[in-house]
Amino acid sequence: MTTLARDPGRDLRLTPARRKLNRILCNWQLYLFLLPAIAYFLLFRYYPMLGVQIAFKKFKAVPGIWGSPWVGFRNFEHFFKTPDFKRLITNTLAVSVETLLISFPVPILLALLLNQLPSKRYKKLVQTTIYAPHFISTVVLVGIIFLFTSPRSGIINHLIAALGGTRIHFTAEPAWFRPLYIGSDIWQNAGWGSIIYLAALSGINPELHEAAIMDGANKYQRVWHIDLPGILPTVVVMFILSAGKVMSVGFEKAFLMQTSLNISASEIIATYVYKRGLQQSQFDFSTAVGLFESVVNLVMITTVNFISKRITNSSLF
Structure with missing residues (x-):
């Protein structure tokens, strides 16, 4: 039986597109696993983007999206x-930027502290305790906020009164909206957010810590010179992703915490789009507002990614 000798220069003579196609055909099983994800994004992410053109039209239900008259940037100007x-x-910027600056470092600190715990049993107990709030729904969380801050029956006001202070109607004062929003966000998501940093810390070579201990470094020095540099690329990527959502403040929580008395501080773009789009049926105008929000997020994530790539050599793309 004779076999054909493989020509080592054959792959080099192929065009780049042909070589790429050959690699795909050789690993077609792996690409098959990607099909469900690709189908999901095409059907539920990219195909609905055709509706973005509503932002540039005076939408009418009878002629539909394609038949509605074109008005250009009139909705944006409005x-x-x-x-x-x-x-x-x-x-929107006040809530998102303050949340980013205050909430973002907390999971990192939690991960660094948990990584230093010597007792594995106690570490698991602490992790379970701080992870649990993440699984509470937003509706329940806002209900807890209203219950705890109630001016008559809330435990916080009971403590204030017991200490000789004056009871505060937290949910009715605009100045307290952002502290309640950010504080509850930290309580609910900080523990869950620390998981990815704990995973990054577990990938650091233990020999670095052993060598540092032999050189006389204490825990704080090892955290500063080993742990933090080790998770810096992960921190940068997570910061870029967070910066890309600077205009996308969570609608559900803000809307549920909103009252007629704190609306001057709680009315953000997301709640405004909901009211104008669904409650008042101004679909073209609300789509324009939503598109403006998305464009700002795109500019932010691109800018922060570019700056990060220049400064730290770590980037998302």
């Missing part, structure tokens, strides 16, 4: 000129 524009941008 949004920029509305009296609510400045307040919406200010509230």
